[in-house]
Amino acid sequence: MHVLIVEDDVALGGFLEKGMTRDGNQVTLVHDGEEAISYVLEHRPDLMVLDLSLPRKDGMQVLEELCGRIPGTSVLVLTGRRDVEDRVRCLNLGADDCLLKPFSLFELMARCGALMRRRDQFADPVLRHGAVELNRMLRKVTCQGHAVELTGKEFALLEYLLKANGRVCSRSELLREVWQMSPDAGTNVVDVYVNYLRKKLGAAQSPGEGMQWIETVRGAGYMLGLGTTRRPMRAASVLEGTYAIGSAQQLGSVGVV
Amino acid sequence: MSALSDPADGHAGTALLVDELAAEIAIDLHGLCQPLTALQCRLEIGRMEATLEGLDAAIVDALRECVRVNALVRAMQDKVFDSKRHEMAGER
Numbered sequence: 001m002h003v004l005i006v007e008d009d010v011a012l013g014g015f016l017e018k019g020m021t022r023d024g025n026q027v028t029l030v031h032d033g034e035e036a037i038s039y040v041l042e043h044r045p046d047l048m049v050l051d052l053s054l055p056r057k058d059g060m061q062v063l064e065e066l067c068g069r070i071p072g073t074s075v076l077v078l079t080g081r082r083d084v085e086d087r088v089r090c091l092n093l094g095a096d097d098c099l100l101k102p103f104s105l106f107e108l109m110a111r112c113g114a115l116m117r118r119r120d121q122f123a124d125p126v127l128r129h130g131a132v133e134l135n136r137m138l139r140k141v142t143c144q145g146h147a148v149e150l151t152g153k154e155f156a157l158l159e160y161l162l163k164a165n166g167r168v169c170s171r172s173e174l175l176r177e178v179w180q181m182s183p184d185a186g187t188n189v190v191d192v193y194v195n196y197l198r199k200k201l202g203a204a205q206s207p208g209e210g211m212q213w214i215e216t217v218r219g220a221g222y223m224l225g226l227g228t229t230r231r232p233m234r235a236a237s238v239l240e241g242t243y244a245i246g247s248a249q250q251l252g253s254v255g256v257v
Numbered sequence: 258m259s260a261l262s263d264p265a266d267g268h269a270g271t272a273l274l275v276d277e278l279a280a281e282i283a284i285d286l287h288g289l290c291q292p293l294t295a296l297q298c299r300l301e302i303g304r305m306e307a308t309l310e311g312l313d314a315a316i317v318d319a320l321r322e323c324v325r326v327n328a329l330v331r332a333m334q335d336k337v338f339d340s341k342r343h344e345m346a347g348e349r
Contacts, residue, residue: 009291009295011291011292011295011318011321011322011325012291012292012294012295012298015295015298015299015302015318016298018302019298019301019302019305022302022305022306053287080286080287080288080290080291081287101290101291101293101294102290102293102294102297103294103297104297104298104301105297105298105301105302106301108298
């Protein structure tokens with residue numbers, strides 16, 4: 001999942017970033033409230049881990065500004081304040097959970113996982129990206145309205161890429177999340193299955209269309225793109241710019257509500 | 258009498274001292290949460306990594322956090338000590 005950590009303590013923020021990244025998340029760390037607001041509005045992460053004591057707008061002001069504007073982003077508040085009133089106020093301003101400092105990283109990760117599970121329960125069962133639709137309830141996939149027959153692993157891989165919502169997924173991430181294998185397993189199973197998926201999605205299109213929905217980002221991994229290019233993209237252009245996310249948004253393809 | 262005695266004992270000066278001390282210690286305790294959380298999280302990451310290098314790096318970072326914890330605890334000790342000294346001077 002895509003996590004934004006907002007923590008002004010450089011050491012603590014760095015450790016949270018390291019731990020959450022190790023847990024398989026795509027993590028961004030910012031150190032003040034204003035930066036947090038602009039990042040959330042631009043990138044819409046799945047989860048924001050928000051400290052209350054921040055420079056340039058504190059956590060409470062961040063919640064007030066974002067209240068009701070980010071339905072796709074869950075918020076977990078970190079606080080060193082024991083007052084119940086503060087925690088109640090945070091929850092009323094849209095936070096989904098509060099964790100009192102000092103805390104264990106394991107508890108933080110478990111709470112983040114629980115928030116994501118709860119969010120998934122109420123999510124739209126249909127994931128869309130351009131002409132590709134995946135119905136998680138009926139376990140059906142269509143491309144331009146044509147049914148695509150997928151095996152269990154192909155379905156799981158496509159579902160993961162759709163949930164990433166235009167974000168680049170590395171081979172090791174896909175190996176860990178879809179196959180539950182170690183990134184050091186030394187297998188090309190991800191590339192093989194991406195090829196299977198490309199062929200099946202390609203076969204479901206109208207003759208002559210030849211769109212490629214799964215793009216290779218050289219040196220970084222795979223992502224769902226515009227569905228118009230067959231050329232692999234440079235990793236740098238995706239990591240530096242907004243193309244990866246922009247492409248998904250231009251299509252109006254919000255993966256998970 | 259301790260610096261943290263009941264303010265309802267009629268000593269207005271002591272009550273004020275206790276209130277001030279409590280407020281200051283509350284701020285310091287809040288500050289202490291940062292390095293303590295950092296310390297715990299860093300050691301847990303070391304455990305997750307479970308390699309000699311990972312554990313070694315975790316210990317180095319954790320010791321740095323211990324320095325922050327020690328400094329804050331020492332500052333709190335000084336405040337309590339000063340408060341007691343002022344109280345004793347007032348009683349004399």
